[in-house]
Amino acid sequence: MTRSELIELLAKRNSHLAYRDIEMAVKYMIEHMSEALATGDRIEVRGFGSFSLHYRPPRVGRNPKTGDSVNLVSKFVPHFKPGKELRDRVNNAVDKRSANSTYSGEHSN
Amino acid sequence: MAVTKANLAEYLFEGLGLNKRDAKEIVEQFFEEIKNSLEEGKQVKLSGFGNFDLRNKNQRPGRNPKTGEEIPIKARRVVTFKPGQKLKIKVEHHAATKS
Numbered sequence: 001m002t003r004s005e006l007i008e009l010l011a012k013r014n015s016h017l018a019y020r021d022i023e024m025a026v027k028y029m030i031e032h033m034s035e036a037l038a039t040g041d042r043i044e045v046r047g048f049g050s051f052s053l054h055y056r057p058p059r060v061g062r063n064p065k066t067g068d069s070v071n072l073v074s075k076f077v078p079h080f081k082p083g084k085e086l087r088d089r090v091n092n093a094v095d096k097r098s099a100n101s102t103y104s105g106e107h108s109n
Numbered sequence: 110m111a112v113t114k115a116n117l118a119e120y121l122f123e124g125l126g127l128n129k130r131d132a133k134e135i136v137e138q139f140f141e142e143i144k145n146s147l148e149e150g151k152q153v154k155l156s157g158f159g160n161f162d163l164r165n166k167n168q169r170p171g172r173n174p175k176t177g178e179e180i181p182i183k184a185r186r187v188v189t190f191k192p193g194q195k196l197k198i199k200v201e202h203h204a205a206t207k208s
Contacts, residue, residue: 001146001153009142010135017131025121025135030158032120033112038199042111048140051190053200075201078159080190087187089148090163094186 003030037078047085054079114140147188159192 001009003026011022033043033051043051053076061072082090110116114136121132143161146153153161164187171182192200 001142001151003154003156006139006142006153006155010138013138014131014135017127021125021127022135024125025127025132026139028121028124029117029136029139030155032117034158034196034199036112037196038202044111044113045140046114048144049188078190078192078196078200080161080188082188086144086147089144090188091185093148093150094165094184 040076045083047083049083049086050081052079052081053077150186155193157193157195159190159196162189162191163187164189 007019007023007026010026011017011019014022036043037051037053040053056075056077058074059072061070062068063070114133117136118129118132121127121135122129125132127135143153147161147163150163152163155161166185166187168184169182171180172178173180
């Protein structure tokens with residue numbers, strides 16, 4: 001599903017609202033979440049998951065073309081931890097599908 | 110302060126002039142539709158933010174850390190988030206201003 005497909009779905013579910021408002025709402029939400037992370041704030045959505053920043057220490061990297069070493073400064077990267085509901089729903093969908101295939105998880109000890 | 114659903118709804122109310130009920134509903138549905146898609150096994154790509162991908166993990170041996178008992182960790186499917194270039198740059202910059 002892409003961003004525009006998501007907007008389509010939300011527009012269908014909210015036919016009393018202007019399409020433009022849905023588009024803007026999605027834009028605002030994504031911007032607001034990005035801004036929050038950029039200032040070091042976390043995002044916590046129950047049932048969905050949380051976003052936070054992880055620190056990456058400085059390291060010596062290499063230019064893959066020339067082999068020269070490059071000093072890379074420390075940085076932060078976004079990290080997502082799926083919430084319990086999302087984890088369970090994604091995984092249960094798989095369990096249901098493979099329920100027919102035989103699975104031997106027995107250990108003999 | 111951490112961003113929550115209530116906080117996002119408030120933002121839509123103030124910034125877009127949506128009424129509070131609509132704002133709350135849209136925030137709720139936004140996350141619900143993403144979960145639905147992932148549940149159906151479909152990746153979600155939010156341009157400007159990042160991609161939510163699915164990975165199938167094989168069964169692997171595990172251990173109960175308390176008892177030391179061996180229990181296999183079943184094969185499962187997990188969600189991973191791959192931040193987009195735009196978000197990565199935004200966030201990386203945070204480090205530069207901090208240090």
